[in-house]
Amino acid sequence: MEIYNPSVKKNVRNTEAAFPAGVRIRGPMRPCFEKILTKEALEFVAALERKFRPRVKYILQCRKEQQARYDAGELPSFDPATKAIREGDWTCSPPPAAIADRRVEITGPVERKMIINALNCGAKMFMADFEDSLAPTWDNIMHGHINLRDAVNRTITYEDKARNKSYKLNSKTATLLVRPRGWHLLESHIEIDGEPATGALMDFGFYFFHNHASYRAKHGGYGPFFYLPKMQHSREAAVWNAVFDWAEDTCSVPRGSIRGTVLIETLPAVFQMHEILYELREHSAGLNCGRWDYIFSFIKTVRAHPDRLLPDRVQVGMTQHFLKSYTELLIQTCHKRGVHAMGGMAAQIPIKDNPAANQAAQELIKADKLREVLAGHDGTWAAHPGLVPLVLEVFDKNMPTPNQLHVKREDVSVICADLLQMPKGKRSLDGLRLNTRVGVQYLAAWMSGTGSVPLYNLMEDAATAEISRVQNWQQIKYNAVLDGGLVPGMRVTKELFARVLDEELIRIEKEVGPAKFASGKYKEAAVLFAKQCTAPELDDFLTLDAYRYIVTHAPSARM
Ligand SMILES: CC(=O)SCCNC(=O)CCNC(=O)[C@H](O)C(C)(C)COP(=O)(O)OP(=O)(O)OC[C@H]1O[C@@H](n2cnc3c(N)ncnc32)[C@H](O)[C@@H]1OP(=O)(O)O
Ligand SMILES: O=CC(=O)O
Ligand SMILES: [Mg+2]
Numbered sequence: 001m002e003i004y005n006p007s008v009k010k011n012v013r014n015t016e017a018a019f020p021a022g023v024r025i026r027g028p029m030r031p032c033f034e035k036i037l038t039k040e041a042l043e044f045v046a047a048l049e050r051k052f053r054p055r056v057k058y059i060l061q062c063r064k065e066q067q068a069r070y071d072a073g074e075l076p077s078f079d080p081a082t083k084a085i086r087e088g089d090w091t092c093s094p095p096p097a098a099i100a101d102r103r104v105e106i107t108g109p110v111e112r113k114m115i116i117n118a119l120n121c122g123a124k125m126f127m128a129d130f131e132d133s134l135a136p137t138w139d140n141i142m143h144g145h146i147n148l149r150d151a152v153n154r155t156i157t158y159e160d161k162a163r164n165k166s167y168k169l170n171s172k173t174a175t176l177l178v179r180p181r182g183w184h185l186l187e188s189h190i191e192i193d194g195e196p197a198t199g200a201l202m203d204f205g206f207y208f209f210h211n212h213a214s215y216r217a218k219h220g221g222y223g224p225f226f227y228l229p230k231m232q233h234s235r236e237a238a239v240w241n242a243v244f245d246w247a248e249d250t251c252s253v254p255r256g257s258i259r260g261t262v263l264i265e266t267l268p269a270v271f272q273m274h275e276i277l278y279e280l281r282e283h284s285a286g287l288n289c290g291r292w293d294y295i296f297s298f299i300k301t302v303r304a305h306p307d308r309l310l311p312d313r314v315q316v317g318m319t320q321h322f323l324k325s326y327t328e329l330l331i332q333t334c335h336k337r338g339v340h341a342m343g344g345m346a347a348q349i350p351i352k353d354n355p356a357a358n359q360a361a362q363e364l365i366k367a368d369k370l371r372e373v374l375a376g377h378d379g380t381w382a383a384h385p386g387l388v389p390l391v392l393e394v395f396d397k398n399m400p401t402p403n404q405l406h407v408k409r410e411d412v413s414v415i416c417a418d419l420l421q422m423p424k425g426k427r428s429l430d431g432l433r434l435n436t437r438v439g440v441q442y443l444a445a446w447m448s449g450t451g452s453v454p455l456y457n458l459m460e461d462a463a464t465a466e467i468s469r470v471q472n473w474q475q476i477k478y479n480a481v482l483d484g485g486l487v488p489g490m491r492v493t494k495e496l497f498a499r500v501l502d503e504e505l506i507r508i509e510k511e512v513g514p515a516k517f518a519s520g521k522y523k524e525a526a527v528l529f530a531k532q533c534t535a536p537e538l539d540d541f542l543t544l545d546a547y548r549y550i551v552t553h554a555p556s557a558r559m
Helices: 039-071 080-087 112-120 138-152 199-218 234-250 273-279 291-301 321-336 355-375 385-398 416-420 429-447 462-477 494-512 514-519 522-534 542-550
Strands: 023-025 104-109 125-129 157-160 165-168 175-179 186-192 195-198 225-228 259-264 284-289 380-382 453-455 458-460
Touching: 039 186, 039 195, 039 199, 039 234, 080 273, 104 112, 104 385, 112 125, 112 138, 112 157, 112 165, 112 385, 125 138, 138 175, 138 186, 138 199, 175 199, 186 199, 195 199, 199 234, 234 259, 234 273, 259 273, 273 284, 273 321, 284 321, 291 321, 291 462, 321 355, 321 416, 355 380, 355 385, 380 385, 429 453, 429 458, 429 462, 429 494, 429 522, 429 542, 458 462, 462 494, 462 522, 462 542, 494 514, 494 522, 522 542
Parallel strands: 104 125, 104 380, 125 175, 175 225, 225 259, 259 284
Antiparallel strands: 023 186, 157 165, 186 195, 453 458
16 A cells, blocks of 8 residues: 655656646646546546636636726625525525534644544534635645545544654544635646636545545535635626536536535625525535635725725624624525525634633633524534534534524614624724734745644634735725824824834744744745735735745656
8 A cells, every 4th residue: 555645745857748638737746646636637627627717717807897896986785686586485405414413613724634633523514625724835735635535535544753643533523525715716736728727626626526426425425515715796606506517417426416605705795695595506505604704805895995994803803783794694594595504713722821811712712602603503613623612512502403594583684784884993003013913924824835823822814814914905005093002193104014014023033933033934924915015906815926935836847
């Protein structure tokens, strides 16, 4: 048997002759990558790309055009053209037994040890993530597919030699869900007909192709199950639905086996929830409140509106009216259509060296989960295995049934103004400093290949770091008045931000120590973060600009 050792990183010159016509692998081949990059799998991914690339380009162009309308003064709202769908009496296909009870879902990157820990941790579900919590380096993506294949086949193991610790799956494990990248990210290490592949199609394609048969055999003929991130419009859900139809037909899998939970994590999408479910009605597993990207998108969507400056990030919590309204409308929408309404991620994680602070963090998580279960959510997310028992306890106590599809929330009446209401709170210099410190450290980790990190006792990933970036951008762009903190009345300028950045870099160096600071990517991250925060026009995603730092093209056989 071939032993898989993720630490072996031998570079091999790629030979294009080994791959199907039109497919070029630009990332270095490592041991075991050939198990994922088989001729058949590459043909499947290339066919997906050829069929859907034009539609992906179209939806991205639509996003640009819609943003131009927001920039010209329009605000997101419900679409009169699809009123009949919102008011119509239809339901989605019922949830299969394998995902009927999903009260606690742990999430985490597709890293080998974490996959085993997550599957073993007692959560009902595990969302394995190619998205917010993963830096999409070639090695991370390819190892992620190897790890998932081994997880589905239950052969996944891991040896931590330094700690003399072995990892393997328990007999009872969580049900696996996979989150591919959003539509906007390209995969530069695979080219199809001379263009980079679409990250989302590649993640879906390899995972589906290699695992659908084993997965369905273990889940009553259903699956694989997915989370679908960062969509802005139902036309994007229609593309996912067509991808699912095509994959099912191509692999002779019955219609409706694949199920996807759509994250409602952009402001435009909250006005499209019925429409999104309608497009996916045979393939839907419900909606999820992706709160962190939602807050990021709230700022991004109204970027041209100087009257819409948010208070400090720490004050934008789930009890703010616009967020409460979004979650309640999501629950009402899902339960009307017979599918799950999933809660989101509390950012607190266990604090190991301070019992009092740990207790306080746990209380915050408990309160957040209690609010979710009482509102009618069918389950929620946990960021860390140590939090699963706590979250489980709140849901077990308050949700005796497998889910709350029967809780219709007909009392909820949410209009545009509720979803667009500005959060209350103040902006402070400390807020600007914290955004800067977190943004730089997150970016430094991401550029080094790590997509989720603990910072100041909170989980930080691409979505939370985006809030720090766009909030800084918004304040600098409009010279926001800092109306809170110790020095109220100060205005944010490029000069103030430059000084804050310098000072926060010194603080980061002190906190992480000179050795880690020197060997890490903090200085490069600071340059990129500063560029992003002071750009005349806001970039759509931080990771689009940062991606070039993590691309590793292999020497080509043609050279
Ligand atoms: C906005 C969103 O999209 S939210 C969803 C995306 N984000 C995520 O999924 C974040 C997931 N969580 C994480 O990545 C991590 O918990 C972090 C980075 C926040 C904290 O990581 P650490 O500080 O390394 O955690 P810590 O040292 O306490 O880990 C203890 C053990 O738990 C494991 N662990 C921690 N988090 C997870 C997780 N989410 N899944 C599986 N295992 C985990 C660690 O691997 C470690 O295992 P070991 O004892 O066998 O070595
Ligand atoms: O993906 C989840 C989020 O909160 O963003
Ligand atoms: Mg997200």
